[in-house]
Amino acid sequence: MKVRNPFFIKGYHGPEFFCDRVAETKKILAAVENGRDVTLMAPRRYGKTGLIHNVFSKLQKGFGPVYMDIFQISNLTEFTKAFSSRVVSELATPIEKTGKGLLDFFRCCRPTATPQPDGRVEFSFNIVPDDAEATLKDTFDFLESRKVEPVVAIDEFQQVREFPEKGVEAMLRSYVQFCSRSHFIFAGSKKHLMEEMFALPRGPFYQSTQLMNIDVIERNSFSSFAEGFFRRSGRCFDRDSFEYLYDRFNGVTWYLQVVLNRVWERESGLDSQEAVDETVEQLIDEGEPTYSDLLLSQTVSAQSVLKAVAAEGIVKEISAKALIDKYNLPVGSTIRSLVRELVDRNLVYKSTAGYSIYDQLFSLWLRR
Numbered sequence: 001m002k003v004r005n006p007f008f009i010k011g012y013h014g015p016e017f018f019c020d021r022v023a024e025t026k027k028i029l030a031a032v033e034n035g036r037d038v039t040l041m042a043p044r045r046y047g048k049t050g051l052i053h054n055v056f057s058k059l060q061k062g063f064g065p066v067y068m069d070i071f072q073i074s075n076l077t078e079f080t081k082a083f084s085s086r087v088v089s090e091l092a093t094p095i096e097k098t099g100k101g102l103l104d105f106f107r108c109c110r111p112t113a114t115p116q117p118d119g120r121v122e123f124s125f126n127i128v129p130d131d132a133e134a135t136l137k138d139t140f141d142f143l144e145s146r147k148v149e150p151v152v153a154i155d156e157f158q159q160v161r162e163f164p165e166k167g168v169e170a171m172l173r174s175y176v177q178f179c180s181r182s183h184f185i186f187a188g189s190k191k192h193l194m195e196e197m198f199a200l201p202r203g204p205f206y207q208s209t210q211l212m213n214i215d216v217i218e219r220n221s222f223s224s225f226a227e228g229f230f231r232r233s234g235r236c237f238d239r240d241s242f243e244y245l246y247d248r249f250n251g252v253t254w255y256l257q258v259v260l261n262r263v264w265e266r267e268s269g270l271d272s273q274e275a276v277d278e279t280v281e282q283l284i285d286e287g288e289p290t291y292s293d294l295l296l297s298q299t300v301s302a303q304s305v306l307k308a309v310a311a312e313g314i315v316k317e318i319s320a321k322a323l324i325d326k327y328n329l330p331v332g333s334t335i336r337s338l339v340r341e342l343v344d345r346n347l348v349y350k351s352t353a354g355y356s357i358y359d360q361l362f363s364l365w366l367r368r
Contacts, residue, residue, distance in 0.1 A: 029055055041212065052187060066151065073159060076132045081124070109125055111124070144181055154185070199211060230264075238270055301329075
């Protein structure tokens with residue numbers, strides 16, 4: 001019988017297929033169980049979402065997990081629709097799922113129940129902008145009325161800063177601070193925005209949560225995790241080749257998973273660095289149409305900056321004269337403004353080490 005590929009690149013498939021994060025899981029569980037909200041920060045593809053679901057899988061009886069990702073949400077009305085739908089779908093009682101009792105909570109709109117093939121009931125809300133704030137307040141009241149203690153994880157939470165309505169952060173903070181039974185995990189990939197919201201005195205959420213930054217998984221942990229699957233299936237696993245893969249993508253979880261997912265298909269397994277290189281080239285080839293369109297959609301100056309950052313790998317000082325002269329880049333405030341825009345659009349990533357291309361496969365394509 002064919003052995004199932006254990007290197008999943010989307011979704012959470014249980015602790016057996018989840019690598020490490022033991023300390024982080026324990027830390028978040030301790031915070032939740034002791035009444036502390038958590039702010040979780042890391043770049044995209046580091047495994048924040050998987051970590052949240054791993055925490056959910058280990059919650060004690062009496063807690064009710066709710067997860068939502070707001071990356072694609074652009075205003076308060078959309079947020080309220082998504083938030084209310086997820087909360088009611090996950091936490092409504094069997095009687096409430098028949099429609100009885102929900103109108104006691106939601107005064108402005110009637111939730112619509114849709115039975116799912118697996119037996120679950122999903123709720124949706126048709127909310128007009130004028131009713132968004134009232135429905136949001138109703139949803140927080142609904143949360144607090146549950147017999148279980150809700151644990152609500154909102155992924156890409158920095159997106160609320162992009163909403164056109166004023167005061168959304170302060171409004172959410174005013175609701176959250178009076179939740180005595182509900183717990184919140186605010187996760188985000190734009191560290192500078194999350195820190196402005198949670199770590200600076202001017203932010204409405206200042207000092208309201210336990211701050212956590214997650215780094216890449218330690219190489220020996222990931223190596224042992226991957227090797228176990230390869231060995232048990234009778235496939236080759238060369239540790240030096242894994243080290244090469246780990247270093248090539250700086251240990252970032254998603255890239256390791258996606259390469260190992262492809263390598264798993266090889267009868268010879270992970271037997272050489274060539275196996276890694278061939279797989280990476282295949283991934284870059286598949287992404288080339290997208291990468292080409294993405295590059296051509298940028299201004300000429302932005303294209304030059306992206307190519308320069310990719311060529312350097314890490315750029316400590318983006319406006320350094322040597323870098324500008326080497327790649328014929330715009331000077332002074334022009335390049336700084338351009339890079340800020342590229343950071344905001346998730347094309348360039350800013351860390352303590354400097355600037356780099358956010359998508360490492362895109363970076364490799366740019367270097368071709």
